Amino acid sequence: MADLVLKNVEKAYGEVKVLKDINLDIKTGELIVFVGPSGCGKSTLLRMIAGLERITGGDFSIDGVRMNDVPPAQRGIAMVFQSYALYPHMTVRDNMAFALKIAKKSAAEIQAAVDKAARILQLTPYLDRLPKALSGGQRQRVAIGRSIVRDPKVYLFDEPLSNLDAALRVATRIEIAQLKEAMPNSTMVYVTHDQVEAMTLASRIVVLAGGGISQVGSPLELYERPENEFVAQFIGSPSMNLLAGEVVETGATTVVRLENGGLARTHVPTQSADKGLKVKIGVRPEDFTETDGDAIHAGEVEITEALGEVTLLYFQKTADGAQIVAKLPGIRPELRRQTVKLTANPKKVHLFANGKSLLYR
Amino acid sequence: MHPALQALFVIVVGVGGCVTYFYASNLLLDKVLFPASGPNAGRNTNRANMIRPWLFLFPALFLLSLYLAYPVFATAWLSLFAKNGDFVGLGNYTRMFGEPKFGESLANNILWLIVVPAAATAFGLLAAQLTDRIKWGNFAKSLIFMPMAISFVGASVIFKLIYDSREADLSQIGLINAVWLKFDGGVGSFLMLRLVPFLLIGCLLLAITWAGWSVLRPLLRGQGDGLLVKAARILGALVAAFLAFELGIWLYGIATNDLPFGQPQVWLQKPYWNNFFLMAVLVWIQTGFAMVILSAALRGVPEDTIEAATIDGANPFQIFFKIKVPQIMGTIIVVWTTITITVLKVFDIVLAMTNGQWETQVLANYMYDKLFRALDWGMGSASAMIIMLLVTPILIWNVVNARKEMR
Ligand SMILES: Nc1ncnc2c1ncn2[C@@H]1O[C@H](COP(=O)(O)OP(=O)(O)O)[C@@H](O)[C@H]1O
Ligand SMILES: [Mg+2]
Numbered sequence: 001m002a003d004l005v006l007k008n009v010e011k012a013y014g015e016v017k018v019l020k021d022i023n024l025d026i027k028t029g030e031l032i033v034f035v036g037p038s039g040c041g042k043s044t045l046l047r048m049i050a051g052l053e054r055i056t057g058g059d060f061s062i063d064g065v066r067m068n069d070v071p072p073a074q075r076g077i078a079m080v081f082q083s084y085a086l087y088p089h090m091t092v093r094d095n096m097a098f099a100l101k102i103a104k105k106s107a108a109e110i111q112a113a114v115d116k117a118a119r120i121l122q123l124t125p126y127l128d129r130l131p132k133a134l135s136g137g138q139r140q141r142v143a144i145g146r147s148i149v150r151d152p153k154v155y156l157f158d159e160p161l162s163n164l165d166a167a168l169r170v171a172t173r174i175e176i177a178q179l180k181e182a183m184p185n186s187t188m189v190y191v192t193h194d195q196v197e198a199m200t201l202a203s204r205i206v207v208l209a210g211g212g213i214s215q216v217g218s219p220l221e222l223y224e225r226p227e228n229e230f231v232a233q234f235i236g237s238p239s240m241n242l243l244a245g246e247v248v249e250t251g252a253t254t255v256v257r258l259e260n261g262g263l264a265r266t267h268v269p270t271q272s273a274d275k276g277l278k279v280k281i282g283v284r285p286e287d288f289t290e291t292d293g294d295a296i297h298a299g300e301v302e303i304t305e306a307l308g309e310v311t312l313l314y315f316q317k318t319a320d321g322a323q324i325v326a327k328l329p330g331i332r333p334e335l336r337r338q339t340v341k342l343t344a345n346p347k348k349v350h351l352f353a354n355g356k357s358l359l360y361r
Numbered sequence: 362m363h364p365a366l367q368a369l370f371v372i373v374v375g376v377g378g379c380v381t382y383f384y385a386s387n388l389l390l391d392k393v394l395f396p397a398s399g400p401n402a403g404r405n406t407n408r409a410n411m412i413r414p415w416l417f418l419f420p421a422l423f424l425l426s427l428y429l430a431y432p433v434f435a436t437a438w439l440s441l442f443a444k445n446g447d448f449v450g451l452g453n454y455t456r457m458f459g460e461p462k463f464g465e466s467l468a469n470n471i472l473w474l475i476v477v478p479a480a481a482t483a484f485g486l487l488a489a490q491l492t493d494r495i496k497w498g499n500f501a502k503s504l505i506f507m508p509m510a511i512s513f514v515g516a517s518v519i520f521k522l523i524y525d526s527r528e529a530d531l532s533q534i535g536l537i538n539a540v541w542l543k544f545d546g547g548v549g550s551f552l553m554l555r556l557v558p559f560l561l562i563g564c565l566l567l568a569i570t571w572a573g574w575s576v577l578r579p580l581l582r583g584q585g586d587g588l589l590v591k592a593a594r595i596l597g598a599l600v601a602a603f604l605a606f607e608l609g610i611w612l613y614g615i616a617t618n619d620l621p622f623g624q625p626q627v628w629l630q631k632p633y634w635n636n637f638f639l640m641a642v643l644v645w646i647q648t649g650f651a652m653v654i655l656s657a658a659l660r661g662v663p664e665d666t667i668e669a670a671t672i673d674g675a676n677p678f679q680i681f682f683k684i685k686v687p688q689i690m691g692t693i694i695v696v697w698t699t700i701t702i703t704v705l706k707v708f709d710i711v712l713a714m715t716n717g718q719w720e721t722q723v724l725a726n727y728m729y730d731k732l733f734r735a736l737d738w739g740m741g742s743a744s745a746m747i748i749m750l751l752v753t754p755i756l757i758w759n760v761v762n763a764r765k766e767m768r
Contacts, residue, residue: 052668073674085665089687098683099673150673 036208078147282350485651573601
């Protein structure tokens with residue numbers, strides 16, 4: 001049981017505010033993922049929750065108890081570091097037992113907890129090894145095991161997979177998902193800069209940018225209804241195409257005349273006052289379809305990348321320097337150097353004015 | 362010529378000579394012997410590169426063999442002859458082992474060997490840790506490091522003044538006596554001279570007992586260590602037991618001694634204790650060395666292991682002893698053994714402060730006495746061999762450890 005509440009939390013290093021106005025409600029059993037570009041303050045926010053960084057403004061509480069000045073050990077949290085942070089001079093068993101020894105648990109209790117965690121994480125054969133004799137993936141599992149034995153209310157992960165190779169990353173990601181499944185009552189906060197990790201693991205994603213929260217929502221919410229251009233482009237790969245234009249017809253279906261000469265329809269509703277509004281439409285590469293009629297974008301394909309199930313088309317740069325990308329089903333390398341006309345289902349076309357989605361007005 | 366000028370001249374000639382040697386010999390190798398041109402350019406380059414290390418090492422190797430390797434053998438040879446030039450075999454050694462002054466030197470050296478490296482390393486570690494996070498830490502470190510720049514004799518002179526003693530009615534210029542005369546046997550004296558020392562020594566006694574016990578315990582449990590580790594454990598436990606016994610006697614003394622208040626004491630003439638007054642000088646000097654090396658090692662301890670321990674609930678003491686110290690154990694051992702070697706060679710401090718009188722003799726000073734005062738080359742060489750035998754194993758261990766650290 002652990003509800004985390006952050007109220008107007010901010011972090012300043014001297015004069016520089018790296019985080020401000022962080023308001024967040026995390027419910028028991030959620031797996032919250034912080035994503036954002038490198039340097040946006042994800043780690044800092046996580047470390048403030050852990051108690052490793054001082055909170056310079058606002059309140060942070062767990063289960064209604066203010067935690068700002070509570071030392072890390074008494075917050076009921078456990079943390080897994082990006083670099084594993086294993087104690088190099090201790091065996092795997094001692095690494096996992098350390099917290100319990102400090103807490104003066106009985107030897108039998110420690111043994112039971114360590115053995116159980118080792119079984120869950122398949123570390124039993126390695127219990128008497130030193131960390132340096134383990135592979136990267138095994139080290140990461142020891143770090144996770146060190147958290148599990150303490151049976152904390154809140155698990156914190158800071159980019160736990162970023163030091164692993166691609167295959168291990170997927171495997172460990174699935175292990176973490178299974179771990180979460182097995183512990184429905186523990187709350188997890190997970191930091192990553194990898195949006196695939198965020199999409200696959202999170203019950204809710206917090207997108208951080210520019211020192212604040214850009215949007216909070218379930219992975220599909222962020223994918224289907226991004227609140228702003230930043231989230232729209234950050235979630236999904238390749239990222240969403242944005243094309244500038246002007247509203248020419250309003251109503252339940254909005255029609256936008258694009259600067260590239262194209263015409264786009266979207267089911268984002270607008271009022272008659274919006275006529276003539278400068279907007280940007282957003283279309284995900286996978287939502288583009290070929291057409292003979294009104295096109296959102298028409299141009300020459302510069303490069304094709306056939307991935308088997310889909311083919312990525314990279315168009316020549318538009319006048320304002322934007323690179324349009326489309327993802328078409330099947331193997332279509334013959335489209336290279338061809339002129340292709342693209343449109344999209346109006347349900348899938350996003351509409352932004354001044355960087356904000358017109359869905360949320 | 363003025364001595365300073367002479368020194369300058371030697372520096373210029375010495376450094377200039379080195380530069381000239383390396384430059385000229387390199388040039389000779391590359392341009393004349395194996396020029397990297399013509400039909401054999403490739404082969405010549407390879408050959409030159411094979412010879413180059415030896416060329417550059419030659420001066421060092423030559424001087425080391427002339428001034429270190431040869432004297433070792435010459436000393437061993439000399440130690441077999443009596444003062445009058447007769448060959449006596451191991452006679453010098455048996456005679457030496459029979460001399461009480463030699464026994465005293467050996468015992469004192471062992472005492473130095475146990476106390477000084479331990480104290481200097483412990484104080485150095487403490488200073489390194491305490492100065493780590495504070496603003497004026499670097500300033501404090503420079504102060505603690507400064508005695509390293511003072512020669513042993515200079516330091517001895519300073520401490521001789523600190524231990525100095527005058528008649529009771531004169532003003533004391535020695536710091537220790539000046540402080541000592543402030544005590545009058547009242548409450549303050551009881552606090553400072555009985556209670557506080559008793560508690561400090563008591564804590565130290567407990568710590569050493571505990572350390573000895575934790576060194577020995579794996580052996581009693583039957584942990585499968587190698588023979589060498591087992592021997593080291595027993596040795597460590599014995600040293601701890603000896604120290605604990607010694608400290609127990611101190612404790613008894615602190616509790617029961619009748620202190621001669623109001624009378625200036627001649628500290629350096631108090632047998633047994635004067636050894637510790639001499640050791641203080643070396644500890645004072647070596648603490649700076651230990652601190653600098655250990656401070657760098659502490660900085661190298663990964664921050665996130667410390668943070669992980671914080672989250673695991675460890676307090677600052679536990680973080681220090683269970684996370685930081687084990688991670689720099691290799692460096693601690695290197696510092697410890699390095700100081701141990703310095704201690705085995707200790708000579709100047711004893712010569713300058715007591716010259717081995719009042720039961721403060723040590724091996725190096727004993728050797729000096731035999732060699733240059735008694736002019737007994739045989740006995741002197743024999744004692745030199747004993748010192749070398751004692752230093753060698755520690756030196757080898759030190760080198761092995763230092764290499765491990767560098768990897
Ligand atoms: N000790 C510090 N002093 C000043 N600025 C810092 C400090 N630690 C982090 N920052 C700044 O805070 C920002 C957020 O850092 P961090 O939380 O590590 O980002 P990330 O999202 O990549 O984990 C960065 O711009 C970084 O430069
Ligand atoms: Mg980070």
